[in-house]
Amino acid sequence: MGAIGGDVGDGDFIDVGLFGEVMNGAEAHAAGAQNEYAHEARMVTLFSPQMDPDQPAEVPSDDAPAPAEPTEEVPVGEPPAAEPPVEEPPLAEEIEEVVDEHASQRLIVIKHHALVRLSHWLNVPILFALIVSGLSIYWASPVFLHKPDPVTHSRDYLADAGIGIARHVPNAEVNPSWFYNHFGLGVYNLAGALRWHWLFIYFFLANGILYIAGLLIGRGYRALLPRRSMLGESLAMVRYYAGVIPMTIARRPWPHPEITTKYNALQRGAYASMPIAGALALASGWAMHKPVQFWWLERMFGSYDGARIVHFIVMIYFILFLIPHVVLVLVDGWDTMRSMIVGWSNRAGGGE
Numbered sequence: 001m002g003a004i005g006g007d008v009g010d011g012d013f014i015d016v017g018l019f020g021e022v023m024n025g026a027e028a029h030a031a032g033a034q035n036e037y038a039h040e041a042r043m044v045t046l047f048s049p050q051m052d053p054d055q056p057a058e059v060p061s062d063d064a065p066a067p068a069e070p071t072e073e074v075p076v077g078e079p080p081a082a083e084p085p086v087e088e089p090p091l092a093e094e095i096e097e098v099v100d101e102h103a104s105q106r107l108i109v110i111k112h113h114a115l116v117r118l119s120h121w122l123n124v125p126i127l128f129a130l131i132v133s134g135l136s137i138y139w140a141s142p143v144f145l146h147k148p149d150p151v152t153h154s155r156d157y158l159a160d161a162g163i164g165i166a167r168h169v170p171n172a173e174v175n176p177s178w179f180y181n182h183f184g185l186g187v188y189n190l191a192g193a194l195r196w197h198w199l200f201i202y203f204f205l206a207n208g209i210l211y212i213a214g215l216l217i218g219r220g221y222r223a224l225l226p227r228r229s230m231l232g233e234s235l236a237m238v239r240y241y242a243g244v245i246p247m248t249i250a251r252r253p254w255p256h257p258e259i260t261t262k263y264n265a266l267q268r269g270a271y272a273s274m275p276i277a278g279a280l281a282l283a284s285g286w287a288m289h290k291p292v293q294f295w296w297l298e299r300m301f302g303s304y305d306g307a308r309i310v311h312f313i314v315m316i317y318f319i320l321f322l323i324p325h326v327v328l329v330l331v332d333g334w335d336t337m338r339s340m341i342v343g344w345s346n347r348a349g350g351g352e
Helices: 016-047 114-140 157-166 178-183 190-217 220-224 230-249 265-289 295-300 304-332 334-342
Strands: none
Touching: 114 157, 114 178, 114 190, 114 304, 114 334, 157 178, 190 220, 190 265, 220 265, 230 265, 265 295, 265 304, 304 334
16 A cells, blocks of 8 residues: 555554545545535526536627626525515596586676666766767857857867868768757757756766765775875886787787786776766856855856866866777776676686
8 A cells, every 4th residue: 555655565554643634634625626616607607697508608809898797796596676566556436536516617706786887887878968968058158269260250169170070071061060969969959958967967966876885885995995006007007008009010919017906007096086077077067057056166166167167177088088998898808898787707806
């Protein structure tokens, strides 16, 4: 039997304990090498699952792109992470249908009290009767005069205006009476004009009381009270109205100033002035009708002619208010006119 490092003779011996330790170390070394080879085999299987074990691995060339590194290393032997459960949509019978009980209803905004609406529409025939009868009264004694015209012999500015209009009307008779015959009750009708005028003055007075009562009961007077910002808002509205037609023709945007109240500043001032103008018309009319009994009222206007001038100016103010008022209502649309008929509107405007 050969000993380690040479031959063993008859007289030689082997250290059995040393030989056992050597054999045990060799077996341990072989087992460690086998475990290492098995670990490398598992790593190759992890990163190259489709590699054929019978073919040699290809060595990548320098020009070939480097393989992308794995972003996450999955531990060997652990099961994959469970995916979150997918919620299934509810069944048809489980879906609750929400029905709006107010879907067919409309949002309305209360605009004007019934007495305000009634007095508003009664003002139309009342003012018309007062103006046409008042013009025939004015013809009897005009207060605004000039030197006689050498051709027409007229001294009245209104008669001159009628002559100028009649010259452009086909087959019209050009004379100083044309204006009063077409815009009044005619000339030489002073008595009839006075009767009609005083009848409708009492209607005007009663209608004004209805209007003020409607403002107080419906609390609409709060929308007519002046504000600190009224001057600036008025200038903004004047600028808007002055530029809306040119900008429309030029097809350029011209936004309306923002309004957060029931009326804009110009509307508020115009509507608030109506009761004041009505009071001036009544006071100046009574000062002309009873200058002796109400002498103190006549003195408030300076003189009898002063009361006549104020009365005439108030009439012009009513006419100048009426024309743009009607035009702007027509431009604003049906909702605004309807609010003065039925008292409510679909447009949710600002507060008072």
